[in-house]
Amino acid sequence: MQMPSLQDNYSVSDLTKWIVSMMGNGNSCLQYLQDLFITIKSFYHPSNTGGFQQDLVKFVSKLAEYFVTRVYLEHTTRPIWYFAPLESYRLTEQNITDFVNCVKEYAFISIFNKDHAEEAANACHYLSILRPELIVPPIIEKHFLSINSMTEPHRFTSIMTCLTHIARQIVQQTPSYSQGQTYVLPLLMSVLPGIDLNDFEKASVTLDFLETMLMLITCVDCSSAVNTRNDLTEIEKEVCLSTIQFEDFIIEFLNRIFQMIDLLSTDISDAVTTDTDFDLNDLVIELKLASIMFHIIQNCSNKIFQIIREKLVNFIANACLSSKARGIICSLIQALVKGNPVETLKYLLPKTCESIDKIIQNSGSSILLTDHKGDVELTWYLFLFAELLNARGDTLLIYKNMIMLVFQQCIHIINKDSYLAISNAARNLLKSLSQIYPIDYRLTMENIEEPFVDFLPIRAWGQYVNANKLQVQFHMPNVDEIDFACEFVDTFIYSELTLLNENNFQMSNAERLRSLTIIKSIANGCYRMVPRIKSKQVDDL
Incomplete structure (x- = not known):
């Protein structure tokens, strides 16, 4: 058988x-x-x-x-x-x-x-x-x-x-193994050549690694702890001395990003193409860079933040970026704004508003409002303006007059890229002012600045967080923020609705689309403030 x-x-x-x-x-x-x-x-x-x-x-x-x-x-x-x-x-x-x-x-x-x-x-x-x-x-x-x-x-x-x-096992101190921390800075420095715009896979895995590592560590120069603490092990002394390289790493990382932006702006990169796949790749790179920069800023010392802020401000001051390149720099600005809104707005928002006003005054507002081709430099500053309005609501209040002036000058611009930037700015402003959202993503709530007498940052690297002891901090809109948001809505949405009602048949398709885009963005930004409609018809839906 x-x-x-x-x-x-x-x-x-x-x-x-x-x-x-x-x-x-x-x-x-x-x-x-x-x-x-x-x-x-x-x-x-x-x-x-x-x-x-x-x-x-x-x-x-x-x-x-x-x-x-x-x-x-x-x-x-x-x-x-x-x-x-x-x-x-x-x-x-x-x-x-x-x-x-x-x-x-x-x-x-x-x-x-x-x-x-x-x-x-x-x-x-x-x-x-x-x-x-x-x-x-x-x-x-x-x-x-x-x-x-x-x-x-x-x-x-x-x-x-x-x-x-295995990133966590590299950076984490455990009773049985802590030597992995000695590899952190050499690893971070060694992978930077992998940020190559012409090889998406290599750039992607490199950014994934950097994102994971920088999510788990604090970017703080702890070298002075060797002289102020007497409880350090030999490995901890070695790690503390190696952290002096954080500044060099941050500078080299930003230089790599700026080179990438320059390549995109001059259209000489092999990756510069109109193919949809590459557009998607660009978006992936932007998101990863934004996440990396956000983790760095959330967990870095004031000294390193000043280095990042200074390099970005200097780069932006001398840049007028193409549509492909501005997405990357805007993603970095968004991370900067969310990580330290007070300092970022202080150095960038007044200059940006001043540049927008200068362009409009020199070109003539009537010309810019009706020119479908638009102004490349103005469009760039409007996109930058929109990203800056992602800042925490209370930090935007002192710039209220400046912000309102930009909207009054630019909200009727007919160029598509420009009014898309303005509509994004309106949505971002209203969300920042009126919504509840977390504002602190730090690795530790301890003070990570010198002299490291009470706390040594490297001991927090890669440590698990007890969910029961989390102290999440939220942005809660105050009265002034709500008043600002309501004033903004009253000023701009009703004028657009009136324009559509009274001049609908006289408006061109481009003008109608601009107006509808602005209305949609304002509505999306303030919908949290709109009370629920109470009626029998709504209840029966």
């Missing part, structure tokens, strides 16, 4: 969970797993491509994931009804170390698998949670080898993806 062959494969997820569950109590499960890996090692090599590699890489990733889950369940202080193993069956510290040593080599090999690098990075992430000292140094060593061979971008992007996944 011939038995039919089985067509269905076992689930990799179920197999790995089964294997992890059998480990411990002095049995040979881990030894058998090690023998299995030795047998199939050659199949993990990236040159052996095929559908089988997906399951092989997933096998490593799921083993690490379920092992971490088991360790967590065994160490949690809260009893779990479905998980109550005997004490003799629990994993020992040596079991954990042996497991990581057994699996790590195959996770490292899989990092360079072009089709499954993300899964391999997940495996490295889980293993680094268990034993960061066995995972972090080898991966960082591979990274420094890869940057010396930038002609093979795949190796660089694969390593960057992996580093992003």
